[in-house]
Amino acid sequence: MARITAVALALSAIAGVSAHAAHADAPEAAWMRKYPDSGDLSFSGVVTFAHLPHSRCLDEPQQTFDIAVLGMPFDTSVSYRPGARFGPNAIRQGSRRHATNRAYSIPWNFNPFLAGAKVFDCGDVPISPYDNALAMDQIETAYSSLLAREVSSEFMQEHGDTKSLAFDGKEHPKIVTLGGDHTVVLPILRSLHKVYGEIAVLHFDAHLDTWNGNLYKGAWTDQSKVTHGSFFWKASTEGLISNTSSIHAGIRTRLSEFEDLTHDSEVGFKLLTTDDIDELKPSGIVKAIKERVGSMPVYLSLDIDVVDPSMAPATGTPESGGWTSRELKSILRGLSSLNLVGLDIVEVSPGYDTNAELTGMLAADLVQEFLGMLMKGKGPQGRKQWLPAVKAGVLHDEREEAAKQGGKGHDEL
Numbered sequence: 001m002a003r004i005t006a007v008a009l010a011l012s013a014i015a016g017v018s019a020h021a022a023h024a025d026a027p028e029a030a031w032m033r034k035y036p037d038s039g040d041l042s043f044s045g046v047v048t049f050a051h052l053p054h055s056r057c058l059d060e061p062q063q064t065f066d067i068a069v070l071g072m073p074f075d076t077s078v079s080y081r082p083g084a085r086f087g088p089n090a091i092r093q094g095s096r097r098h099a100t101n102r103a104y105s106i107p108w109n110f111n112p113f114l115a116g117a118k119v120f121d122c123g124d125v126p127i128s129p130y131d132n133a134l135a136m137d138q139i140e141t142a143y144s145s146l147l148a149r150e151v152s153s154e155f156m157q158e159h160g161d162t163k164s165l166a167f168d169g170k171e172h173p174k175i176v177t178l179g180g181d182h183t184v185v186l187p188i189l190r191s192l193h194k195v196y197g198e199i200a201v202l203h204f205d206a207h208l209d210t211w212n213g214n215l216y217k218g219a220w221t222d223q224s225k226v227t228h229g230s231f232f233w234k235a236s237t238e239g240l241i242s243n244t245s246s247i248h249a250g251i252r253t254r255l256s257e258f259e260d261l262t263h264d265s266e267v268g269f270k271l272l273t274t275d276d277i278d279e280l281k282p283s284g285i286v287k288a289i290k291e292r293v294g295s296m297p298v299y300l301s302l303d304i305d306v307v308d309p310s311m312a313p314a315t316g317t318p319e320s321g322g323w324t325s326r327e328l329k330s331i332l333r334g335l336s337s338l339n340l341v342g343l344d345i346v347e348v349s350p351g352y353d354t355n356a357e358l359t360g361m362l363a364a365d366l367v368q369e370f371l372g373m374l375m376k377g378k379g380p381q382g383r384k385q386w387l388p389a390v391k392a393g394v395l396h397d398e399r400e401e402a403a404k405q406g407g408k409g410h411d412e413l
Contacts, residue, residue, distance in 0.1 A: 117375060236267040304359060
């Protein structure tokens with residue numbers, strides 16, 4: 001009997017090999033035979049951030065990662081122009097020229113996708129546009145679900161540096177949120193508070209977003225008091241953020257009165273205006289931020305309107321006189337030593353963008369900087385370090401480095 005079984009298994013294996021060979025030679029496999037491992041070009045394929053692998057992580061509890069890109073298409077708490085619900089898609093569209101094998105950064109001196117951590121696009125949170133209270137719960141539940149997962153790689157287990165800040169002593173995944181209007185940060189802070197306690201907020205924005213919701217015209221219910229201009233006030237009343245370590249950077253909005261600044265200080269923020277960069281330079285802005293947040297767990301929230309509207313017009317409440325994209329990138333590159341526990345880029349409203357998609361592309365570039373910050377350790381080398389190597393012709397070819405690390409895909413001009 002055993003002999004018969006063995007013969008049957010052998011015949012089955014032979015049949016399987018034959019079937020596989022026949023399948024490989026079949027007409028329907030012609031593309032694979034002729035153009036194997038083609039991959040997607042920058043302008044083709046399913047649109048994920050930087051062509052990253054993706055899934056609906058919220059529906060797949062077994063899916064793990066070290067860094068998740070998560071869209072939050074929500075904009076029903078805005079006070080002026082709507083449209084930020086389309087922001088996550090615009091940022092992903094803006095990242096089409098990014099790719100894992102073409103992401104080596106000269107200032108950072110490494111490729112964040114090939115540095116050892118698993119970066120994954122988790123799609124969008126399906127957020128109700130009809131009920132803001134429900135939407136806030138959906139965002140908090142989604143964020144908490146992903147934050148509770150185990151990190152995916154040994155690299156993050158070994159090199160992650162926020163485990164000592166977490167109540168459970170574990171390294172938690174980092175989530176890069178694509179907004180969405182700025183109100184999404186309130187439920188995010190609620191989620192992070194459960195893991196880390198009080199959070200130091202690093203807030204890049206043209207506006208304070210700390211206005212007392214009780215003073216808004218039209219704010220007749222508790223939920224209507226929570227908007228994209230008051231959510232930090234609400235977070236402060238709930239004890240979610242540190243009132244000695246949080247800081248705004250890039251503020252230039254008009255205020256109702258001077259008392260708005262007094263109230264902002266009471267909420268817990270130090271203030272750096274857009275004009276401060278003229279005296280302090282980017283390095284001085286970096287120094288002030290580091291001194292303020294210290295060793296606290298830091299949540300970095302970046303409203304695209306911190307950038308001058310000549311470079312980022314697609315936003316709901318634009319303010320002239322903002323920082324340039326180069327200034328902002330320089331500041332971000334100086335902040336990799338912070339204990340970052342989460343990041344976002346919000347208020348991208350693509351209906352107001354140019355045909356050149358300037359805002360979406362800039363937002364995608366800033367997410368790349370976020371990844372560099374999270375992969376700290378190698379750190380930004382800066383122009384002074386890499387320029388001599390370029391002139392000497394010794395700067396290594398990122399294509400060769402990507403090939404060594406298993407990167408695949410097409411070069412592009």
